[in-house]
Amino acid sequence: MPQSRSERIAGICIYIILSLISLVVLYPLYFVLIASISAPETVMRGEVWLWPKELSFVGYERLFANKEIIQGFLNTVLYTVTGTALNLVMTIAAAYPLSRADFKGRNGFMLIIVFTMFFSGGMIPSYLLVKELGMLDTIWAMIIPSAVSVWNIIIMRTFFQNSIPKEMQEAAFIDGCSNMRVLFRIVLPLSGPILAVMVLFYAVGHWNSYFTALIYLSDRSNYPLQLFLREILVQGQMQEMVDISDDSLARSLMDAEAIKYAAVIVTNLPMLLLYPFLQKYFVKGVMIGAIKG
Numbered sequence: 001m002p003q004s005r006s007e008r009i010a011g012i013c014i015y016i017i018l019s020l021i022s023l024v025v026l027y028p029l030y031f032v033l034i035a036s037i038s039a040p041e042t043v044m045r046g047e048v049w050l051w052p053k054e055l056s057f058v059g060y061e062r063l064f065a066n067k068e069i070i071q072g073f074l075n076t077v078l079y080t081v082t083g084t085a086l087n088l089v090m091t092i093a094a095a096y097p098l099s100r101a102d103f104k105g106r107n108g109f110m111l112i113i114v115f116t117m118f119f120s121g122g123m124i125p126s127y128l129l130v131k132e133l134g135m136l137d138t139i140w141a142m143i144i145p146s147a148v149s150v151w152n153i154i155i156m157r158t159f160f161q162n163s164i165p166k167e168m169q170e171a172a173f174i175d176g177c178s179n180m181r182v183l184f185r186i187v188l189p190l191s192g193p194i195l196a197v198m199v200l201f202y203a204v205g206h207w208n209s210y211f212t213a214l215i216y217l218s219d220r221s222n223y224p225l226q227l228f229l230r231e232i233l234v235q236g237q238m239q240e241m242v243d244i245s246d247d248s249l250a251r252s253l254m255d256a257e258a259i260k261y262a263a264v265i266v267t268n269l270p271m272l273l274l275y276p277f278l279q280k281y282f283v284k285g286v287m288i289g290a291i292k293g
Contacts, residue, residue: 029268036060036261040254043261059258063266072225073266079224080206083143087202088195090148091156096183098153099160117150123215130216141216142209142224152198159194160187196278207271225267232263 035043039054047053063069097103098110120126126145135141164187172182188195210226217223 032261032264036258036265040258044254044257056258058255059260059262060266062255062259063262068220068223069225069228069263069266071221072223072228075222076207076225077270079139079142079209080203082139083146083206084199084202086143086147087149087152088198091152091198092183092188094148094153095156095160096187099157099164113150113153127215136216137219137222139222142206142212145212145216146205146209149201152201156191156194156198159191163194164190200275200278203274204271229263229267233260 031048034050034052035048036059037055037057038048038052039056040058042048042053094113098106098113100106121129130136130141130145133144135144168186169182172186177185208226210224210230213222213224213227214230217227
């Protein structure tokens, strides 16, 4: 349909506003990226704005030369992959029966589950429970306490209720399918969007988790990457990566700044690479699972 002059002007204004907002949101990350590959002295002099100057990878060299950073990265990958897999299994196991109208008592179970969303025992009881279960300083301390999200159960249950044709499930039962077979042969193959959204939600949560590690982990060999990033950015602990005995103090300070920028990029890059592959499912899965019903 042809647009009127006022509609075209309004559309142009919307694009300009959205472009400005996108620029404000994306520029800090872009600046960190170009600063991480620029000479530290040019960054400290404020010469880096739009393009990197005097390419330098000293921050990445010092960062990857540290064995703890490599170990932290591997730990984070392990926690993220294992935790996300367990999260999906637990969420599906809870959401599917709660979505079935023939499941007696589902409203009572749903009430109990939602109750935990608003009320919890608190940090100290949670720590004591993890300690008594012998999970301190283990991978399970990073995975079991956050094995399932009530909010994600609600989203997935609503998706199953409103997006999976009940007639298809009934036809499968008539043909002799069991509940498990219906779940694996019909429900899950039709739930690609919501599964992709759950993977993104849980993976980002595990990847960015540092407070859980701060509470339950004391052995540095089990630290995730986020705890080392915290030490670098917040506490300024880079003694092993910046050798002040060989370099001047000014050189060490500049290398420390380069390490900070490189650490931010290395920490966030995997999730930034994951998002484009799941983005096409993101809006569809969330809207279908959260608005209807």
